[in-house]
Amino acid sequence: MLPTEKQYVQWHENETLCNARWLSESNQVPPARIVLVDDKTTADEAYRLACAGTSMLWHGDFHNARQLLQAINRRIERSEQRKISKAANKNKSAEPTAESSVTPKMIPEVLSKQLPNLFHQQRQAQAQRSRVLGRLLLKLDARYVSQLRRAPDVSAACTAAFGQLDKAMDESCLLSFRDLQGALGAAGWRAKGVPIENLGLSIFPHYGVFAPTRHEYVQLLLDAPLPDTCDVALDIGTGTGLLAIILAQRGVQQVIATDLNPRALACASENFARLELSAVQLQQADLFPTDAPLANLIVCNPPWLPAKPTSPLEHGVYDANSAMLRGFLQGAKQHLAEQGEVWLILSDLAEHLQLRTRDELLGWFADADLEVKYRLDTQPKHGRSQDNTDPLFAARSAEITSLWCLVPQS
Ligand SMILES: C[S@@+](CC[C@H](N)C(=O)[O-])C[C@H]1O[C@@H](n2cnc3c(N)ncnc32)[C@H](O)[C@@H]1O
Structure with a gap:
């Protein structure tokens, strides 16, 4: 590529x-x-x-x-x-x-x-x-x-x-x-492959694609109750396709997954084929797919640190000015069916590093006409969060990753 x-x-x-x-x-x-x-x-x-x-x-x-x-x-x-x-x-x-x-x-x-x-x-x-x-x-x-x-x-x-x-x-x-x-x-x-224990399968990342080596958020996606009707879901920024796979395995009949990175699309496509998942479609798109039906569920695990990426791989982690996060929130409501839900997976490391405040994040939800229905939290266990020689240990060890379930404001 x-x-x-x-x-x-x-x-x-x-x-x-x-x-x-x-x-x-x-x-x-x-x-x-x-x-x-x-x-x-x-x-x-x-x-x-x-x-x-x-x-x-x-x-x-x-x-x-x-x-x-x-x-x-x-x-x-x-x-x-x-x-x-x-x-x-x-x-x-x-x-x-x-x-x-x-x-x-x-x-x-x-x-x-x-x-x-x-x-x-x-x-x-x-x-x-x-x-x-x-x-x-x-x-x-x-x-x-x-x-x-x-x-x-x-x-x-x-x-x-x-x-x-x-x-x-x-x-x-x-x-x-x-x-x-x-x-x-x-x-x-x-x-x-990368074994995803709680799914009982392995994901096969490609070069230059965000690899789910720290995948504590998988359990959040397994624990969150699906909306009562959940025929169509979108996975925005699919990477290896992991979240789309979880949704398809949970029984969602049509999942449309997007990514900007052509390597991610090739990788997700290969992972879907390995698992013989015919319910998932792929589109190269900046955020939302075109010509897609309104979705009962939209999931997104955007890059979580607001800073400029310096290589294609860093696009999975760094998001200059939180552009993807804010763009995702702004566009989500217009792609939602009635009673639909948005599941945003987001680490709060940026907050501990003082690169973003919680109030800012809540303000972006409100600006996008979304409100919090519930939130599920998990604490990362990856090596860096335990390394007390890391200068950023104080922030890394306090990190929480959340699944924010958002719905249109009532
Ligand atoms: C943190 S990774 C998450 C990947 C995957 N969803 C997961 O949970 O393992 C973020 C993904 O968003 C993609 N991405 C970044 N900006 C995007 C945009 N504007 N539109 C679509 N995808 C984007 C990146 O290429 C990357 O694959």
Whole structure:
């Protein structure tokens, strides 16, 4: 699934000008400066080059590149740690910083003021880390075959993730090892699936599609009573198709699922086919489907953090200015049949991070002419919510995910 506008990159090898298609999942521009590196390149040297903005084309052993990447990562971590310690020392006598380990009970008021900044700092640090790590590159031919020593067969994983290259044009490509690792990881998930225990089935995510690895909200969808009449349901932003599958399994006769992301549609379609679910239809749409009947139930699990996504995958988590959430709420009523219900699945992490207030959310419900019929809550148990070394632990450990059942105002 490559962007329609192709980008190319040029570099020199032994005085020869080389040219290849540039692939970057996070839409990085083609590197302006590329040097050749191999097994003799030290981790310190590679780290220095990467931090200085120089991209490195790997010519050594495939597996050594993975080790080099790990070594660069350790150096980034050490540098981040040094910055944190410096900041902590500076603030020792002043307010406690959230960079030190904190528990939810500690200094909530002082800390909570720092959370939005910490959140943005953490995202910036993550972005910088992926830029630096993304500077170790490899070349693959038009069939995604690598000529590197001991290179595994990455062809199927790359084709599944990035689509076909132009074989007729013998179009080789340059991409980062990080993107390649992402494609290989996704191929693993796609092959073995994500088990959804309370449904007794597995969901098979595709590359670039929000994977329901933290799926505590599934129980909420199983527990919520269906409206008395529930023949037609919409699943807005279906991703892997998980919510549509739950509704179809609960007996809804017609489920129409939408997503903006073409990879999500392909993925959901495959998951529906595996489960032989003929009740579900798919549409590529910005929010609501066109030409759909009025629905008895509309479900949506939108990205839950109001911040700008920086890669296609982040569109499942980050929603700039809560545009999808607000658009969904605004449009929901006009797609509802009489006595219909809206089920909004939403984490309140944004509230704990002070990126959104509860009053704001309730105000958006009211602006959309919707009122709360009931709410079901659950507490995430995923690793990050238990990690007390995470600077955002105070917020993450307090997170609640809710199913808001909304109905038109009476
Ligand atoms: C948090 S994920 C939820 C996926 C799935 N419903 C689930 O619960 O596992 C949000 C999904 O919304 C999709 N999305 C984001 N903006 C959208 C929009 N404007 N219209 C339709 N889908 C959108 C994303 O591509 C992503 O698949």
